[in-house]
Amino acid sequence: MSETNVRYEKKTVYAKAGKEIVDAAYEYAKGYVRYLDASKTEREATDEAVKMAEAAGYRPYEFGMPLQAGDKLYYNNRGKNIYLFKIGTEHINNGIRITGAHIDSPRLDLKQVPVYEEADMCYLKTHYYGGIRKYQWLAMPLALHGVVAKQNGEIVKITVGENENDPVMYITDLLPHLAANENTKTVATAFQGEKLNILVGSRPVEGDEKEAVKLGVLRYLNETYGITEEDFLSAELSIVPAGRARDVGFDRSMICGYGHDDRVCAYPSITAMIDADESVHTTMCILVDKEETGSDGVTGMQCNLIMDLISEISKALGGNEATVRYNSKCLSSDVAATFDPAFADVYEKRNAALINCGVAMCKFTGSRGKGGTSDASAELVAWVRRVLNEAGVVWQTCELGKIDVGGGGTIAKYMANHNIDTIDLGVGVLSMHAPYEVISKVDLYEAYRAFRAFYNF
Ligand code: MN
Ligand code: MN
Numbered sequence: 001m002s003e004t005n006v007r008y009e010k011k012t013v014y015a016k017a018g019k020e021i022v023d024a025a026y027e028y029a030k031g032y033v034r035y036l037d038a039s040k041t042e043r044e045a046t047d048e049a050v051k052m053a054e055a056a057g058y059r060p061y062e063f064g065m066p067l068q069a070g071d072k073l074y075y076n077n078r079g080k081n082i083y084l085f086k087i088g089t090e091h092i093n094n095g096i097r098i099t100g101a102h103i104d105s106p107r108l109d110l111k112q113v114p115v116y117e118e119a120d121m122c123y124l125k126t127h128y129y130g131g132i133r134k135y136q137w138l139a140m141p142l143a144l145h146g147v148v149a150k151q152n153g154e155i156v157k158i159t160v161g162e163n164e165n166d167p168v169m170y171i172t173d174l175l176p177h178l179a180a181n182e183n184t185k186t187v188a189t190a191f192q193g194e195k196l197n198i199l200v201g202s203r204p205v206e207g208d209e210k211e212a213v214k215l216g217v218l219r220y221l222n223e224t225y226g227i228t229e230e231d232f233l234s235a236e237l238s239i240v241p242a243g244r245a246r247d248v249g250f251d252r253s254m255i256c257g258y259g260h261d262d263r264v265c266a267y268p269s270i271t272a273m274i275d276a277d278e279s280v281h282t283t284m285c286i287l288v289d290k291e292e293t294g295s296d297g298v299t300g301m302q303c304n305l306i307m308d309l310i311s312e313i314s315k316a317l318g319g320n321e322a323t324v325r326y327n328s329k330c331l332s333s334d335v336a337a338t339f340d341p342a343f344a345d346v347y348e349k350r351n352a353a354l355i356n357c358g359v360a361m362c363k364f365t366g367s368r369g370k371g372g373t374s375d376a377s378a379e380l381v382a383w384v385r386r387v388l389n390e391a392g393v394v395w396q397t398c399e400l401g402k403i404d405v406g407g408g409g410t411i412a413k414y415m416a417n418h419n420i421d422t423i424d425l426g427v428g429v430l431s432m433h434a435p436y437e438v439i440s441k442v443d444l445y446e447a448y449r450a451f452r453a454f455y456n457f
Contacts (some may be wrong), residue, residue: 012356013394014422025445026133026272029255033245035267036257040240041145043301045103045263046059047373049082049287050074056274057203058084063219063308067316075291075309077385081299083309084273084285095327097455098420099273100301100411101266101334102291105259106433108196108239110146114232117214122201124169126239127193129230136434137239142198146237148227157204157223161242168242169198187240190278198239241435248438253356255444260437263293263331264427264444272451279455282313291334291411297310301411307418324420325422328381330422331454332412333447336360336398336430337441351399353428358394358446362424365400367407374416376423384423384454391453394446398428425450 014022035052039045053074061073061083073089081103085096108126116123128134143161150156161168174182182190204212205219219401221227227235245257266287273285290300310328314321336353353360363381366373386396398407415422429446430438 001410010357011360011394012085013446014356016358016394017442021445022442025442026252028445028448030443031274032264032267033255033257036245036255036263037070037267039103039263040105040143040259041107041238042104044145044149045080045266045287046076046079048422049084049103049266049294050076051276053082053084055301061085063312065316066374067313077305078299081303081305082287083106083284084270085282085309085313086273086279087313087317088280088282088417090282091279092282092314093220093319093323093327094281095324095329096284096313096414098286098328098330099269099333099451099454100286100288100330100415101263101269101426102262102289102301102411103266103287104130104289104292105263106132106259106292108132108198110144110198110232110235110237110239112233112235113229115214115217115229115239117211120202120213121199122213122217122345124198124239125171126196126198126352128196129238133187133434134193134196135173137196138171138191139247140170140435141143141242141315142169142171142239143242144169144237145199145240145308146235148225148231148235148237150227150231151234156227156231158225158237168237169200171196171198175313183198189307196264210402212386215222236321253442254438254440256436256438258436260427260429261335261428261432261441262333263446264335264429264439268427268444268448268451272455273449276452279456282317284454288411295411295414299433300381301414306415310418312330328420329383329454330412330415330420331384331425331451332408332410332415332422333451334412334424334426335429335432335439336424337364337400337432338430340430344403348402349398351397352401353396355428355430355443357396357438357452358390359425360398360428360442360443362398362400362410362426365407365409365424367406370405372409372413374413374422376412376416377421380421380423384425385455387453388450390457391449393450393453394442395425 036239111125148156186365201217250252295301364375366372
């Protein structure tokens with residue numbers, strides 16, 4: 001008789017899962033890098049999800065549509081938030097298996113009146129979106145992504161800085177030679193939001209025009225995109241890091257890229273949803289906007305749309321909405337903070353996510369005395385343990401960091417507030433919220449395997 005293993009020890013995917021899984025993980029990561037490069041904003045991430053869904057036979061859903069087992073549908077909410085769902089053979093009253101990831105990431109949005117000229121240079125003013133460390137965005141190539149909604153209804157898509165021949169956006173920084181005073185300030189006071197201005201021109205138009213550099217920029221924008229300065233008022237233009245995701249490490253075991261938080265969970269959610277064809281349950285994959293600013297608004301997780309969808313689905317399948325919600329389960333798939341030895345003092349290592357130790361489960365988020373968390377029940381954790389362990393998924397438990405050092409939240413509590421049992425399960429990230437973040441390929445793949453096991457169990 002074998003002895004019961006009475007210890008809990010984290011082990012890496014490399015130690016536990018074997019070469020076949022590791023090879024599959026490295027292969028799977030290639031598809032993720034393609035998705036990441038194509039999805040630098042929530043709009044682009046939604047467009048990519050639509051392409052993936054349609055290629056897998058999903059079609060657009062409209063409220064009131066009749067539904068039956070086997071139907072594969074998606075609801076594209078304003079191009080910034082998408083719900084994929086598949087109707088199972090099991091009765092809808094048994095609940096829906098839901099994963100929810102967010103597809104917005106920290107960045108710099110252009111202000112509504114962004115263009116100005118100073119010292120013969122033209123700039124665009126920005127307003128940062130989400131939690132950033134402001135100094136990280138200085139003195140590096142940046143790209144402009146987004147849309148301008150014109151008064152006549154036309155939507156102009158703009159992407160500048162991604163092709164090799166494109167110009168890039170840039171924010172200047174202070175030279176060290178003149179930084180004696182600046183160096184004595186704290187990070188919080190030295191770097192200010194109003195200084196995150198994008199350099200976009202220095203060539204004046206000919207003639208005796210005032211603000212001749214700005215005029216040159218405005219004329220260029222008008223000739224190239226058919227827009228005027230007033231059109232910026234109805235635009236959503238974002239500054240993101242320019243360039244592509246790249247492998248990190250001589251062993252190519254990691255990926256550095258913009259927006260892993262939370263596309264590193266969005267991609268395994270969609271692919272698991274599409275691949276979990278054997279599931280008898282009704283399944284749903286939510287990719288949501290506005291998580292980084294608190295999940296408010298019509299494309300955020302706090303919007304009533306999720307309730308409308310569950311209500312319509314329940315009704316169309318002869319279910320009772322309250323019963324459906326009570327019996328549903330949700331994995332809030334958001335990133336965890338991977339233990340970083342360079343900043344060891346902010347983590348509590350026994351309860352931190354460790355690199356390569358698989359997909360990370362966070363029973364609660366929040367800050368201080370568990371403020372602002374839904375704190376998943378022990379019963380739900382036990383159920384998820386069983387799902388993951390029976391599928392041989394390598395996974396670990398984690399909390400964000402040491403008590404009282406900071407904190408954070410996800411969409412979990414907004415789902416839980418709808419009477420849907422919800423827990424966080426996601427991929428660990430190094431340098432979270434930096435312009436370029438780092439993740440482990442094997443952790444990414446375990447997230448895919450976990451979500452697939454969850455849909456199928
Ligand atoms: Mn996140
Ligand atoms: Mn985040």
